[in-house]
Amino acid sequence: MSLRPRRSxxxxxxxxxxxLEKSRSLPADTLILDLEDAVAPDAKAMARNQVTEAVxxxxxxxxxxxxxxxxxxxxxxxxxxxxxxxxxxxxxxVPKVSTPGDVMMAAKAMREAGAxxxxxxxxxxxxxxxxxxxxxxxxxxxxxxxRLSVFIMGTNDLAxxxxxxxxxxxxxxxxxxxxxxxxxxxHRIEIIDGVYNDFSNEAGLRAECEQGRDFGMDGxxxxxxxxxxxxxxxxxxxxxxxxxxxxxxxxxxEPANSGKGAIQIDGKMVELLHAEIAKRTVAIADxxxxxx
Numbered sequence: 001m002s003l004r005p006r007r008s009x010x011x012x013x014x015x016x017x018x019x020l021e022k023s024r025s026l027p028a029d030t031l032i033l034d035l036e037d038a039v040a041p042d043a044k045a046m047a048r049n050q051v052t053e054a055v056x057x058x059x060x061x062x063x064x065x066x067x068x069x070x071x072x073x074x075x076x077x078x079x080x081x082x083x084x085x086x087x088x089x090x091x092x093x094v095p096k097v098s099t100p101g102d103v104m105m106a107a108k109a110m111r112e113a114g115a116x117x118x119x120x121x122x123x124x125x126x127x128x129x130x131x132x133x134x135x136x137x138x139x140x141x142x143x144x145x146x147r148l149s150v151f152i153m154g155t156n157d158l159a160x161x162x163x164x165x166x167x168x169x170x171x172x173x174x175x176x177x178x179x180x181x182x183x184x185x186x187h188r189i190e191i192i193d194g195v196y197n198d199f200s201n202e203a204g205l206r207a208e209c210e211q212g213r214d215f216g217m218d219g220x221x222x223x224x225x226x227x228x229x230x231x232x233x234x235x236x237x238x239x240x241x242x243x244x245x246x247x248x249x250x251x252x253x254e255p256a257n258s259g260k261g262a263i264q265i266d267g268k269m270v271e272l273l274h275a276e277i278a279k280r281t282v283a284i285a286d287x288x289x290x291x292x
Contacts, residue, residue, distance in 0.1 A: 003287045005029045006219040007235035008228045009192050013038035014047035020054045028228050030064040035080050036095050044076045048083050055087040062291050068093040072109055085113035097123035098130045103140045107147050121147040126154025128161055131176045134183035141187045151184050152221060155194030181216045193217040199224035209234040242285045245278035
């Protein structure tokens, strides 16, 4: 089992050259170089040039590099897509994905712009229609032409479009978060939680990271480098979890336990499904260790 850690996915404004340079040394798993929300209209072209040149220059080490383009129906979207495809990042993040057709249209634009097959498509889930269509959007991942591999929750835009309030514990978002997690898991794609806006409130950030982790998210999008440390910690399995996972794998691997569906380990009844969970726990722990 080979996995890529995506515990921390940090948005970096494409118009800030200093931030782009700094991003090469930050301990984030993923960098999302942003041409959309973080960039003013009169800076879009400049940001596009800066981001694509930075990606072509490389130097990001093991960090996953993603470019978030403007929507294809905006004045900047087509040029963003062409430039991003030529830069060949790990993925291109498409905003306002609301239907399966949006995924396939973006994938077609990537293909026509010459994006290499290794460049995947990530989808922002941030509209009411996306919540209603989560399953059908995720289902496009079965078609290799879609390139779809990751959902990103856009909770700020979702709150704006639904008029829901983002309050502690996010009660207004829970149904939508769960819906998108279920859709992502049903169709074997990753899912990353939305941002936590109060970047100076570490306690609040930790609580929301723990909530996202417990909901089944693979990581969280971030808006400030200070959020990386807590996020990396919370979305990684603990040492105790990894040790017990290794024990489960070892015990099920013993010849005497061959064919057994359940075994008692340290006073707990452990089933084969727990062995599968354990394998993923160890795989992600190993991937994180290799990432450092």
